[in-house]
Amino acid sequence: MHVGTEDGFNRLTTKAHLAYHVDDISYWRKKLEKNNIEILNSVPIPNYERFEFRDPFGNRVEMIREL
Template structure:
């Protein structure tokens, strides 16, 4: 039996942890969660997102702009996040509408596709 989702992982280029922490921890305001000692030497970092985790790993020679794979962050104030991202020069991509939700997409500074979604 599958009980739920524990974490999801995205990747960034090796050595770009500081830039990624600036985006994910400072701009998006996600708190960093300490990795277990046994995994600290592998690079990357972990984020706490509500009661789940996003693991940010490192991976080179991968074109993140070619994939539709993404994370969708559920938010309470979609307009706020649109404003924050635009102020930080992140291009907003209008998403195809789906019933019961407002949403938009963007690419993080490394090319990862990200969605912000709000129930209506």
């Protein structure tokens, strides 16, 4: 993993994000919803199930599972 910072960009409009490839995407969706984390729908990708949410700093985080 590489972590960097930039000045002068809007976290809410950038496509930059962290993605986690998970086996049980339903588990993570339920876990986040249980903790009142807003789930954001993603643009569909064939053969994948995915969703996004924002971390406490406004960064986009993706959870993705291959079908």
